[in-house]
Amino acid sequence: MTMATEGISAEGTATDLPRLLPPSGRQPEDWHAHAARNGRLPYREAPGTLINDVHAAGLTGRGGAAFPVHRKLAAVLEATRKRRRPAVVIANGAESEPASDKDATLLWLAPHLVLDGLQLAAEAVGADQAILYTHADRRNDVGRRLQQALAERRAVGADRVAVELAESPPRFLSGQETALINHLAGGPAIPTFIPPRVTERGLGGAPTLVQNVETLAHLALIARRGPRWFRQVGTRDEPGSMLCTIRRADGAPRITEVPLGLPLGPLLGDGAVLIGGYHGTWVPAAAAARLTLDNKSLGKADARVGAGILITLPPDRCGLAETARVVRYLALESAGQCGPCLNGLPRIAAALTELAGARPRRQARANVERWTGLVTGRGACHHPDGTARFVRSALVTFAAELDRHERGRCSATSAAAFLPVPSGSARTEEDWT
Amino acid sequence: MSERLLVNPIECEGHGACAELLPEMITLDEWGYPIIDGRPLPPGLERDARAAVSACPTLALRLMRS
Numbered sequence: 001m002t003m004a005t006e007g008i009s010a011e012g013t014a015t016d017l018p019r020l021l022p023p024s025g026r027q028p029e030d031w032h033a034h035a036a037r038n039g040r041l042p043y044r045e046a047p048g049t050l051i052n053d054v055h056a057a058g059l060t061g062r063g064g065a066a067f068p069v070h071r072k073l074a075a076v077l078e079a080t081r082k083r084r085r086p087a088v089v090i091a092n093g094a095e096s097e098p099a100s101d102k103d104a105t106l107l108w109l110a111p112h113l114v115l116d117g118l119q120l121a122a123e124a125v126g127a128d129q130a131i132l133y134t135h136a137d138r139r140n141d142v143g144r145r146l147q148q149a150l151a152e153r154r155a156v157g158a159d160r161v162a163v164e165l166a167e168s169p170p171r172f173l174s175g176q177e178t179a180l181i182n183h184l185a186g187g188p189a190i191p192t193f194i195p196p197r198v199t200e201r202g203l204g205g206a207p208t209l210v211q212n213v214e215t216l217a218h219l220a221l222i223a224r225r226g227p228r229w230f231r232q233v234g235t236r237d238e239p240g241s242m243l244c245t246i247r248r249a250d251g252a253p254r255i256t257e258v259p260l261g262l263p264l265g266p267l268l269g270d271g272a273v274l275i276g277g278y279h280g281t282w283v284p285a286a287a288a289a290r291l292t293l294d295n296k297s298l299g300k301a302d303a304r305v306g307a308g309i310l311i312t313l314p315p316d317r318c319g320l321a322e323t324a325r326v327v328r329y330l331a332l333e334s335a336g337q338c339g340p341c342l343n344g345l346p347r348i349a350a351a352l353t354e355l356a357g358a359r360p361r362r363q364a365r366a367n368v369e370r371w372t373g374l375v376t377g378r379g380a381c382h383h384p385d386g387t388a389r390f391v392r393s394a395l396v397t398f399a400a401e402l403d404r405h406e407r408g409r410c411s412a413t414s415a416a417a418f419l420p421v422p423s424g425s426a427r428t429e430e431d432w433t
Numbered sequence: 434m435s436e437r438l439l440v441n442p443i444e445c446e447g448h449g450a451c452a453e454l455l456p457e458m459i460t461l462d463e464w465g466y467p468i469i470d471g472r473p474l475p476p477g478l479e480r481d482a483r484a485a486v487s488a489c490p491t492l493a494l495r496l497m498r499s
Contacts, residue, residue, distance in 0.1 A: 192443070336443070339466035380442050431489050
Protein backbone atom coordinates (compact mmCIF):
# COMPACT_ATOMS: atom_id res chain seq x y z
CA MET A 1 0.00 0.00 0.00
CA THR A 2 1.17 3.50 -0.79
CA MET A 3 1.37 5.81 2.16
CA ALA A 4 2.40 9.07 0.57
CA THR A 5 0.30 11.65 2.33
CA GLU A 6 0.38 15.39 2.58
CA GLY A 7 -1.87 18.32 3.26
CA ILE A 8 -2.20 20.98 0.64
CA SER A 9 -3.71 24.22 1.81
CA ALA A 10 -5.80 26.65 -0.18
CA GLU A 11 -3.77 29.58 -1.36
CA GLY A 12 -3.73 32.47 1.06
CA THR A 13 -5.81 30.63 3.67
CA ALA A 14 -4.56 29.64 7.07
CA THR A 15 -5.47 26.00 7.52
CA ASP A 16 -4.81 23.21 9.91
CA LEU A 17 -4.64 20.45 7.34
CA PRO A 18 -4.25 17.58 7.49
CA ARG A 19 -7.09 17.09 9.94
CA LEU A 20 -7.82 13.41 9.53
CA LEU A 21 -4.44 11.88 8.85
CA PRO A 22 -1.71 12.04 11.49
CA PRO A 23 0.56 15.00 10.74
CA SER A 24 3.66 12.82 10.90
CA GLY A 25 2.35 11.15 7.81
CA ARG A 26 3.16 7.50 7.62
CA GLN A 27 3.05 6.00 11.08
CA PRO A 28 -0.23 4.27 12.00
CA GLU A 29 -1.75 5.99 15.00
CA ASP A 30 -2.41 3.82 18.07
CA TRP A 31 -4.91 4.70 20.80
CA HIS A 32 -2.43 6.78 22.82
CA ALA A 33 -1.20 8.81 19.85
CA HIS A 34 -4.80 9.31 18.76
CA ALA A 35 -5.92 10.45 22.22
CA ALA A 36 -2.94 12.78 22.52
CA ARG A 37 -3.73 14.41 19.16
CA ASN A 38 -7.51 14.49 19.27
CA GLY A 39 -8.49 14.37 22.93
CA ARG A 40 -11.11 12.21 24.55
CA LEU A 41 -14.13 10.77 22.87
CA PRO A 42 -16.90 13.33 23.40
CA TYR A 43 -20.05 11.30 23.93
CA ARG A 44 -23.06 13.62 24.04
CA GLU A 45 -25.32 11.48 26.24
CA ALA A 46 -28.25 12.56 24.03
CA PRO A 47 -28.78 12.25 20.29
CA GLY A 48 -29.97 15.72 19.27
CA THR A 49 -26.97 17.98 19.81
CA LEU A 50 -24.54 16.13 17.60
CA ILE A 51 -27.03 16.09 14.73
CA ASN A 52 -27.43 19.86 15.13
CA ASP A 53 -23.66 20.31 15.06
CA VAL A 54 -23.32 18.14 11.96
CA HIS A 55 -26.09 20.19 10.34
CA ALA A 56 -24.38 23.48 11.21
CA ALA A 57 -21.06 22.13 9.94
CA GLY A 58 -22.61 21.24 6.59
CA LEU A 59 -20.87 17.86 6.45
CA THR A 60 -21.74 15.79 3.39
CA GLY A 61 -20.98 12.14 2.63
CA ARG A 62 -17.41 11.58 1.44
CA GLY A 63 -18.12 8.22 -0.19
CA GLY A 64 -19.15 9.89 -3.43
CA ALA A 65 -22.79 10.97 -3.22
CA ALA A 66 -22.20 14.10 -1.07
CA PHE A 67 -25.57 13.61 0.66
CA PRO A 68 -26.05 15.85 3.73
CA VAL A 69 -25.06 13.73 6.72
CA HIS A 70 -27.42 15.38 9.21
CA ARG A 71 -30.42 14.41 7.07
CA LYS A 72 -29.44 10.75 7.11
CA LEU A 73 -28.79 10.87 10.86
CA ALA A 74 -32.14 12.55 11.49
CA ALA A 75 -33.99 10.06 9.27
CA VAL A 76 -32.51 7.07 11.10
CA LEU A 77 -33.17 8.62 14.52
CA GLU A 78 -36.76 9.32 13.56
CA ALA A 79 -37.20 5.73 12.35
CA THR A 80 -35.76 4.32 15.59
CA ARG A 81 -38.16 6.44 17.63
CA LYS A 82 -41.19 5.81 15.48
CA ARG A 83 -40.62 2.08 15.33
CA ARG A 84 -39.16 1.75 18.84
CA ARG A 85 -36.40 -0.31 17.42
CA PRO A 86 -32.65 0.32 17.82
CA ALA A 87 -30.72 1.20 14.70
CA VAL A 88 -27.67 -0.37 13.08
CA VAL A 89 -24.73 1.82 12.11
CA ILE A 90 -22.39 0.68 9.34
CA ALA A 91 -19.05 2.31 8.55
CA ASN A 92 -18.53 1.75 4.85
CA GLY A 93 -14.86 1.27 4.02
CA ALA A 94 -15.42 -1.07 1.08
CA GLU A 95 -13.81 1.40 -1.36
CA SER A 96 -14.55 -0.85 -4.30
CA GLU A 97 -13.42 1.79 -6.78
CA PRO A 98 -10.07 0.37 -7.98
CA ALA A 99 -8.53 3.82 -8.51
CA SER A 100 -9.25 4.98 -4.96
CA ASP A 101 -7.01 4.36 -1.98
CA LYS A 102 -8.06 7.03 0.49
CA ASP A 103 -10.34 4.96 2.72
CA ALA A 104 -7.79 2.17 3.11
CA THR A 105 -5.12 4.76 3.90
CA LEU A 106 -7.33 6.47 6.47
CA LEU A 107 -8.19 3.14 8.11
CA TRP A 108 -4.53 2.23 8.18
CA LEU A 109 -3.19 5.51 9.57
CA ALA A 110 -6.04 6.80 11.75
CA PRO A 111 -8.38 3.90 12.54
CA HIS A 112 -9.39 5.39 15.90
CA LEU A 113 -10.81 8.52 14.35
CA VAL A 114 -13.11 6.37 12.20
CA LEU A 115 -14.04 4.18 15.16
CA ASP A 116 -14.77 7.28 17.27
CA GLY A 117 -17.07 8.52 14.53
CA LEU A 118 -18.80 5.16 14.44
CA GLN A 119 -19.48 5.33 18.21
CA LEU A 120 -20.70 8.91 18.05
CA ALA A 121 -22.95 8.17 15.07
CA ALA A 122 -24.32 5.13 16.91
CA GLU A 123 -25.12 7.31 19.90
CA ALA A 124 -26.66 10.02 17.70
CA VAL A 125 -29.18 7.68 16.05
CA GLY A 126 -29.80 5.29 18.93
CA ALA A 127 -27.99 2.24 17.58
CA ASP A 128 -27.13 -0.92 19.49
CA GLN A 129 -25.14 -2.53 16.69
CA ALA A 130 -22.10 -1.20 14.81
CA ILE A 131 -20.30 -2.77 11.88
CA LEU A 132 -17.13 -1.73 10.07
CA TYR A 133 -17.24 -3.06 6.51
CA THR A 134 -13.98 -3.16 4.57
CA HIS A 135 -12.76 -4.44 1.25
CA ALA A 136 -11.44 -8.00 1.39
CA ASP A 137 -8.82 -8.67 -1.23
CA ARG A 138 -6.39 -5.78 -1.43
CA ARG A 139 -6.18 -4.88 2.22
CA ASN A 140 -5.76 -7.85 4.48
CA ASP A 141 -3.29 -5.85 6.51
CA VAL A 142 -6.00 -3.27 7.23
CA GLY A 143 -8.21 -5.97 8.72
CA ARG A 144 -5.45 -6.93 11.13
CA ARG A 145 -4.77 -3.30 11.99
CA LEU A 146 -8.45 -2.78 12.80
CA GLN A 147 -8.54 -5.80 15.08
CA GLN A 148 -5.58 -4.34 16.98
CA ALA A 149 -7.32 -0.97 17.20
CA LEU A 150 -10.48 -2.58 18.58
CA ALA A 151 -8.43 -4.46 21.17
CA GLU A 152 -6.81 -1.18 22.24
CA ARG A 153 -10.25 0.37 22.62
CA ARG A 154 -11.55 -2.55 24.66
CA ALA A 155 -8.57 -2.19 27.00
CA VAL A 156 -9.52 1.43 27.81
CA GLY A 157 -13.28 0.94 27.59
CA ALA A 158 -13.69 3.49 24.80
CA ASP A 159 -16.61 1.88 23.00
CA ARG A 160 -20.19 1.73 24.22
CA VAL A 161 -21.43 -0.30 21.26
CA ALA A 162 -19.43 -3.38 20.29
CA VAL A 163 -17.99 -3.12 16.78
CA GLU A 164 -18.07 -6.06 14.43
CA LEU A 165 -15.69 -6.24 11.46
CA ALA A 166 -17.00 -7.50 8.13
CA GLU A 167 -15.31 -7.93 4.77
CA SER A 168 -16.78 -7.19 1.39
CA PRO A 169 -16.13 -9.40 -1.62
CA PRO A 170 -13.76 -7.80 -4.14
CA ARG A 171 -16.50 -6.57 -6.48
CA PHE A 172 -17.00 -3.05 -7.85
CA LEU A 173 -20.54 -2.86 -6.47
CA SER A 174 -19.73 -4.24 -2.99
CA GLY A 175 -19.84 -0.81 -1.37
CA GLN A 176 -23.20 0.15 -2.87
CA GLU A 177 -25.56 0.67 0.06
CA THR A 178 -28.16 -2.00 -0.68
CA ALA A 179 -25.51 -4.48 -1.88
CA LEU A 180 -23.64 -4.01 1.38
CA ILE A 181 -26.76 -4.68 3.42
CA ASN A 182 -27.65 -7.69 1.30
CA HIS A 183 -24.18 -9.09 1.93
CA LEU A 184 -24.17 -8.41 5.69
CA ALA A 185 -27.53 -10.19 5.85
CA GLY A 186 -25.85 -13.30 4.46
CA GLY A 187 -26.63 -12.85 0.77
CA PRO A 188 -24.52 -11.87 -2.22
CA ALA A 189 -23.17 -8.29 -2.41
CA ILE A 190 -25.57 -7.28 -5.16
CA PRO A 191 -27.92 -4.29 -5.13
CA THR A 192 -31.60 -4.56 -4.35
CA PHE A 193 -34.41 -2.36 -5.58
CA ILE A 194 -35.48 0.45 -3.25
CA PRO A 195 -37.91 1.43 -1.65
CA PRO A 196 -37.89 0.96 1.28
CA ARG A 197 -34.94 3.17 2.13
CA VAL A 198 -32.31 1.55 4.33
CA THR A 199 -32.68 4.42 6.80
CA GLU A 200 -36.17 3.01 7.41
CA ARG A 201 -35.58 -0.70 6.93
CA GLY A 202 -32.05 -1.87 6.37
CA LEU A 203 -30.08 -4.68 7.97
CA GLY A 204 -32.44 -7.21 9.53
CA GLY A 205 -35.26 -4.74 9.01
CA ALA A 206 -33.73 -2.24 11.47
CA PRO A 207 -33.31 1.46 10.68
CA THR A 208 -29.80 1.55 9.25
CA LEU A 209 -27.22 4.29 8.91
CA VAL A 210 -24.54 3.66 6.30
CA GLN A 211 -21.74 6.23 6.25
CA ASN A 212 -18.41 6.23 4.49
CA VAL A 213 -15.45 5.83 6.87
CA GLU A 214 -14.00 9.25 6.00
CA THR A 215 -17.37 10.86 6.73
CA LEU A 216 -17.32 9.29 10.20
CA ALA A 217 -13.79 10.58 10.81
CA HIS A 218 -14.95 14.14 10.00
CA LEU A 219 -17.95 13.62 12.28
CA ALA A 220 -15.62 12.59 15.14
CA LEU A 221 -13.71 15.87 14.75
CA ILE A 222 -16.86 18.01 14.44
CA ALA A 223 -18.04 16.48 17.72
CA ARG A 224 -14.82 17.68 19.38
CA ARG A 225 -14.10 20.99 17.71
CA GLY A 226 -17.49 22.17 16.54
CA PRO A 227 -19.08 23.31 13.27
CA ARG A 228 -17.29 26.68 13.11
CA TRP A 229 -13.94 24.96 13.21
CA PHE A 230 -15.08 22.58 10.46
CA ARG A 231 -16.06 25.52 8.24
CA GLN A 232 -12.67 27.22 8.56
CA VAL A 233 -11.71 25.48 5.33
CA GLY A 234 -13.76 24.76 2.23
CA THR A 235 -16.41 26.91 0.58
CA ARG A 236 -19.57 28.31 2.12
CA ASP A 237 -21.79 25.82 0.29
CA GLU A 238 -19.34 22.92 0.49
CA PRO A 239 -17.39 23.29 3.72
CA GLY A 240 -14.56 21.24 5.14
CA SER A 241 -11.77 19.15 3.74
CA MET A 242 -11.65 15.83 1.96
CA LEU A 243 -9.20 13.08 1.17
CA CYS A 244 -8.25 12.69 -2.47
CA THR A 245 -6.48 9.94 -4.35
CA ILE A 246 -4.26 11.56 -6.93
CA ARG A 247 -2.52 9.67 -9.72
CA ARG A 248 -0.19 11.27 -12.21
CA ALA A 249 2.34 9.95 -14.74
CA ASP A 250 3.86 7.28 -12.47
CA GLY A 251 0.38 5.91 -11.71
CA ALA A 252 1.06 5.57 -7.97
CA PRO A 253 -1.74 6.75 -5.68
CA ARG A 254 -0.94 9.76 -3.50
CA ILE A 255 -3.41 10.44 -0.71
CA THR A 256 -3.85 14.13 -0.02
CA GLU A 257 -6.20 15.99 2.29
CA VAL A 258 -7.37 19.21 0.69
CA PRO A 259 -10.00 21.84 1.39
CA LEU A 260 -13.10 21.82 -0.79
CA GLY A 261 -12.85 24.62 -3.32
CA LEU A 262 -9.13 24.14 -3.94
CA PRO A 263 -7.96 25.03 -7.47
CA LEU A 264 -7.33 21.75 -9.29
CA GLY A 265 -4.41 22.92 -11.41
CA PRO A 266 -1.57 22.21 -8.94
CA LEU A 267 -2.94 18.72 -8.26
CA LEU A 268 -2.86 17.69 -11.90
CA GLY A 269 -0.24 16.61 -14.37
CA ASP A 270 -0.08 17.21 -18.09
CA GLY A 271 -2.98 15.47 -19.83
CA ALA A 272 -6.72 14.76 -19.72
CA VAL A 273 -8.08 14.29 -16.20
CA LEU A 274 -10.45 11.65 -14.90
CA ILE A 275 -12.43 13.19 -12.06
CA GLY A 276 -14.39 10.90 -9.74
CA GLY A 277 -13.17 7.49 -10.85
CA TYR A 278 -14.83 4.92 -13.10
CA HIS A 279 -18.29 6.37 -12.65
CA GLY A 280 -16.77 9.79 -13.15
CA THR A 281 -15.94 12.17 -15.95
CA TRP A 282 -13.03 12.75 -18.31
CA VAL A 283 -12.20 16.44 -18.60
CA PRO A 284 -9.67 17.91 -21.06
CA ALA A 285 -6.50 19.23 -19.42
CA ALA A 286 -7.14 22.92 -20.17
CA ALA A 287 -10.70 22.83 -18.85
CA ALA A 288 -9.71 20.89 -15.72
CA ALA A 289 -7.03 23.45 -14.83
CA ARG A 290 -9.74 26.14 -14.55
CA LEU A 291 -11.89 24.16 -12.10
CA THR A 292 -11.92 24.01 -8.33
CA LEU A 293 -12.57 20.96 -6.17
CA ASP A 294 -16.26 21.46 -5.36
CA ASN A 295 -19.46 20.32 -7.01
CA LYS A 296 -20.49 23.84 -7.99
CA SER A 297 -17.36 24.28 -10.11
CA LEU A 298 -17.02 20.69 -11.32
CA GLY A 299 -20.66 20.70 -12.38
CA LYS A 300 -19.68 23.06 -15.22
CA ALA A 301 -17.67 20.16 -16.67
CA ASP A 302 -20.45 17.65 -15.88
CA ALA A 303 -18.13 16.25 -13.20
CA ARG A 304 -18.55 15.76 -9.47
CA VAL A 305 -16.24 15.62 -6.49
CA GLY A 306 -17.30 12.02 -5.86
CA ALA A 307 -14.85 10.15 -3.63
CA GLY A 308 -12.00 12.50 -4.55
CA ILE A 309 -10.28 10.61 -7.34
CA LEU A 310 -8.16 12.76 -9.67
CA ILE A 311 -6.22 10.91 -12.33
CA THR A 312 -4.13 12.60 -14.99
CA LEU A 313 -3.67 10.46 -18.09
CA PRO A 314 -0.05 10.55 -19.26
CA PRO A 315 0.14 12.03 -22.78
CA ASP A 316 1.79 8.88 -24.17
CA ARG A 317 -1.36 6.79 -23.51
CA CYS A 318 -4.57 6.48 -25.52
CA GLY A 319 -7.61 7.68 -23.57
CA LEU A 320 -9.90 5.53 -25.72
CA ALA A 321 -7.92 2.36 -25.09
CA GLU A 322 -7.82 3.11 -21.35
CA THR A 323 -11.56 3.82 -21.24
CA ALA A 324 -12.38 0.68 -23.24
CA ARG A 325 -10.34 -1.47 -20.88
CA VAL A 326 -12.06 -0.02 -17.81
CA VAL A 327 -15.52 -0.35 -19.38
CA ARG A 328 -14.89 -4.04 -20.14
CA TYR A 329 -14.17 -4.40 -16.42
CA LEU A 330 -17.30 -2.43 -15.47
CA ALA A 331 -19.43 -4.59 -17.78
CA LEU A 332 -18.10 -7.72 -16.09
CA GLU A 333 -18.81 -6.17 -12.70
CA SER A 334 -22.50 -5.66 -13.52
CA ALA A 335 -24.51 -7.76 -11.10
CA GLY A 336 -26.45 -8.85 -14.18
CA GLN A 337 -29.81 -8.35 -12.53
CA CYS A 338 -31.31 -5.64 -14.73
CA GLY A 339 -31.92 -6.16 -18.43
CA PRO A 340 -30.61 -2.82 -19.73
CA CYS A 341 -27.33 -3.11 -17.78
CA LEU A 342 -26.88 -6.81 -18.57
CA ASN A 343 -27.43 -6.20 -22.29
CA GLY A 344 -26.11 -2.69 -22.70
CA LEU A 345 -22.78 -2.65 -20.86
CA PRO A 346 -21.11 -5.53 -22.75
CA ARG A 347 -22.25 -4.00 -26.07
CA ILE A 348 -20.92 -0.58 -25.06
CA ALA A 349 -17.64 -2.20 -24.01
CA ALA A 350 -17.31 -4.08 -27.31
CA ALA A 351 -18.05 -1.00 -29.39
CA LEU A 352 -15.57 1.07 -27.36
CA THR A 353 -12.93 -1.59 -27.91
CA GLU A 354 -13.57 -1.20 -31.62
CA LEU A 355 -13.28 2.60 -31.32
CA ALA A 356 -10.03 2.17 -29.42
CA GLY A 357 -8.56 0.25 -32.37
CA ALA A 358 -7.75 1.27 -35.93
CA ARG A 359 -10.46 2.17 -38.48
CA PRO A 360 -13.58 1.35 -36.47
CA ARG A 361 -16.82 0.94 -38.39
CA ARG A 362 -18.88 4.13 -38.65
CA GLN A 363 -21.79 2.80 -36.62
CA ALA A 364 -19.67 1.94 -33.58
CA ARG A 365 -19.71 5.51 -32.28
CA ALA A 366 -23.43 6.01 -32.93
CA ASN A 367 -24.12 2.71 -31.18
CA VAL A 368 -22.16 3.76 -28.09
CA GLU A 369 -24.02 7.06 -27.96
CA ARG A 370 -27.41 5.38 -28.31
CA TRP A 371 -26.69 2.61 -25.80
CA THR A 372 -25.35 4.98 -23.15
CA GLY A 373 -28.64 6.87 -23.40
CA LEU A 374 -30.62 3.65 -23.31
CA VAL A 375 -29.10 2.23 -20.11
CA THR A 376 -29.20 5.46 -18.09
CA GLY A 377 -31.72 5.52 -15.25
CA ARG A 378 -32.88 1.98 -15.89
CA GLY A 379 -31.00 -0.06 -13.29
CA ALA A 380 -31.81 -0.86 -9.67
CA CYS A 381 -28.51 0.86 -8.83
CA HIS A 382 -26.52 3.58 -10.59
CA HIS A 383 -23.97 1.28 -12.21
CA PRO A 384 -25.35 1.78 -15.73
CA ASP A 385 -25.72 5.55 -15.19
CA GLY A 386 -22.18 5.99 -13.87
CA THR A 387 -20.69 3.83 -16.60
CA ALA A 388 -22.62 5.76 -19.27
CA ARG A 389 -21.39 9.10 -17.88
CA PHE A 390 -17.79 7.87 -17.94
CA VAL A 391 -18.14 6.63 -21.54
CA ARG A 392 -19.87 9.76 -22.87
CA SER A 393 -17.21 11.98 -21.32
CA ALA A 394 -14.53 9.90 -23.07
CA LEU A 395 -16.21 10.39 -26.45
CA VAL A 396 -16.19 14.17 -25.91
CA THR A 397 -12.75 14.54 -24.29
CA PHE A 398 -11.04 12.20 -26.76
CA ALA A 399 -12.99 13.38 -29.84
CA ALA A 400 -9.80 14.27 -31.73
CA GLU A 401 -8.38 10.87 -30.90
CA LEU A 402 -11.54 9.21 -32.26
CA ASP A 403 -11.00 11.01 -35.56
CA ARG A 404 -7.38 9.84 -35.64
CA HIS A 405 -8.46 6.24 -35.05
CA GLU A 406 -10.90 6.53 -37.96
CA ARG A 407 -7.92 7.35 -40.16
CA GLY A 408 -6.05 4.36 -38.76
CA ARG A 409 -3.79 6.39 -36.44
CA CYS A 410 -3.31 6.76 -32.71
CA SER A 411 -1.39 9.41 -30.80
CA ALA A 412 -0.28 7.06 -28.03
CA THR A 413 3.30 5.81 -27.97
CA SER A 414 2.79 3.40 -25.08
CA ALA A 415 0.25 0.59 -24.94
CA ALA A 416 1.02 -0.23 -21.30
CA ALA A 417 -2.12 -0.23 -19.15
CA PHE A 418 -2.38 2.83 -16.92
CA LEU A 419 -5.72 2.91 -15.10
CA PRO A 420 -5.81 0.19 -12.42
CA VAL A 421 -8.23 -2.67 -13.06
CA PRO A 422 -8.37 -5.66 -10.72
CA SER A 423 -7.78 -9.04 -12.25
CA GLY A 424 -10.37 -11.74 -11.89
CA SER A 425 -14.02 -11.05 -12.55
CA ALA A 426 -16.98 -12.77 -10.95
CA ARG A 427 -17.74 -16.09 -12.58
CA THR A 428 -19.97 -17.82 -10.10
CA GLU A 429 -22.38 -16.67 -7.45
CA GLU A 430 -19.74 -17.38 -4.81
CA ASP A 431 -17.59 -14.56 -6.15
CA TRP A 432 -20.24 -12.16 -4.88
CA THR A 433 -20.30 -13.47 -1.32
CA MET B 434 -54.45 11.70 -6.83
CA SER B 435 -52.23 10.90 -9.79
CA GLU B 436 -50.44 7.64 -10.38
CA ARG B 437 -47.14 6.73 -12.01
CA LEU B 438 -45.81 3.54 -13.47
CA LEU B 439 -42.73 2.01 -11.92
CA VAL B 440 -40.83 -1.07 -12.99
CA ASN B 441 -38.58 -3.09 -10.72
CA PRO B 442 -35.71 -3.71 -13.15
CA ILE B 443 -34.45 -6.70 -11.14
CA GLU B 444 -37.78 -8.53 -11.40
CA CYS B 445 -38.40 -7.54 -15.02
CA GLU B 446 -37.46 -10.26 -17.50
CA GLY B 447 -38.54 -8.44 -20.63
CA HIS B 448 -41.65 -10.45 -21.48
CA GLY B 449 -43.08 -7.30 -23.06
CA ALA B 450 -46.75 -7.80 -22.23
CA CYS B 451 -46.91 -4.32 -20.66
CA ALA B 452 -45.85 -2.59 -23.88
CA GLU B 453 -48.57 -4.37 -25.84
CA LEU B 454 -51.27 -3.38 -23.38
CA LEU B 455 -50.14 0.18 -22.76
CA PRO B 456 -48.17 1.41 -25.79
CA GLU B 457 -49.03 5.02 -24.88
CA MET B 458 -46.74 4.81 -21.84
CA ILE B 459 -44.44 1.83 -22.44
CA THR B 460 -42.15 1.00 -25.33
CA LEU B 461 -39.54 -1.73 -25.58
CA ASP B 462 -35.82 -1.18 -26.06
CA GLU B 463 -33.84 -3.15 -28.62
CA TRP B 464 -33.34 -5.96 -26.09
CA GLY B 465 -37.03 -6.24 -25.26
CA TYR B 466 -37.01 -4.42 -21.92
CA PRO B 467 -39.62 -1.76 -21.17
CA ILE B 468 -38.90 1.95 -21.32
CA ILE B 469 -41.46 3.47 -18.99
CA ASP B 470 -42.87 6.97 -19.23
CA GLY B 471 -42.56 7.95 -15.58
CA ARG B 472 -44.83 10.99 -15.78
CA PRO B 473 -48.24 10.94 -14.08
CA LEU B 474 -50.65 8.65 -15.88
CA PRO B 475 -52.95 10.75 -18.11
CA PRO B 476 -56.70 10.41 -17.43
CA GLY B 477 -58.35 7.63 -19.41
CA LEU B 478 -55.40 5.25 -19.29
CA GLU B 479 -56.00 3.91 -15.78
CA ARG B 480 -57.81 0.82 -16.99
CA ASP B 481 -55.13 -0.14 -19.51
CA ALA B 482 -52.43 0.58 -16.96
CA ARG B 483 -54.04 -1.80 -14.48
CA ALA B 484 -54.29 -4.43 -17.20
CA ALA B 485 -50.59 -4.01 -17.95
CA VAL B 486 -49.71 -4.32 -14.27
CA SER B 487 -51.75 -7.51 -13.89
CA ALA B 488 -50.37 -8.98 -17.10
CA CYS B 489 -46.74 -8.83 -15.97
CA PRO B 490 -45.64 -12.44 -15.44
CA THR B 491 -42.97 -11.45 -12.89
CA LEU B 492 -45.03 -8.79 -11.06
CA ALA B 493 -42.31 -6.25 -11.90
CA LEU B 494 -44.65 -3.44 -12.93
CA ARG B 495 -46.38 -1.30 -10.33
CA LEU B 496 -48.60 1.74 -10.13
CA MET B 497 -47.43 4.16 -7.49
CA ARG B 498 -49.52 6.96 -6.04
CA SER B 499 -47.64 10.23 -6.23
